[in-house]
Amino acid sequence: MDYTVKVHEKLKSFEDKTCLVLDDDGPFCQRLSRALTQRGFLVSAISSVSEARAIARLNPPAFAVVDLRLQDGSGLDVVELLHQHRPEARAVILTGYGAIATAVAAVKAGAVDYLSKPADVEDILNALLAPADSKPTPPENPMSADRVRWEHIQRVYELCDHNVSETARRLNMHRRTLQRILAKRAPR
Secondary structure (H helix, E strand, O other), X not given: OOHHHHHHHHHHOOOOOEEEEEOOOHHHHHHHHXXXXXXOOEEEEXXXXXXXXXXXXXXXXXXXXXXXXXXXXXXXXXXXXXXXXOOOOEEEEEEOOOOHHHHHHHHHHOEEEEEEOOOOHHHXXXXXXXXXXXXXXXXXXXXXXXXXXXXXXXXXXXXXXXXHHHHHHHHOOOHHHHHHHHHOOOOO
């Protein structure tokens, strides 16, 4: 059976198929929204915490895919507010900052799963549609440890406005080592 057909079958068990996609990365948000729409969700794609708060208060969706760190706040606040207004809502937190502390905070806020970016649509769907009393299935093709490390370095480098010395200081590594890593292609 085709994966898309399986998703449609699982989604049929839910009456409300509304889904909020909150991410300030425009192209990623559009791709994810399109993929979820093709699989039967009614998607509202937005890029700010303030917009998400308004939607969570006025018309809370049944599903949500929320970025952890946004320009105007934290996705955790949105998940908490969503669960205040709709306790049965199923939310997944996406982040480029994989850390145990934020994963614990996401689950406490009411998220059903916490995935590292870039996450596959199938992994997101497995988390959203997993039965409430079970854990989502592990990803079929998880990122390698080298890739996770590279993604983390790239994210910190971006947050430091591409300043190699500041990035090296924050990562507690030698500047030349960081320069060599940045000069290489991303691992698979």
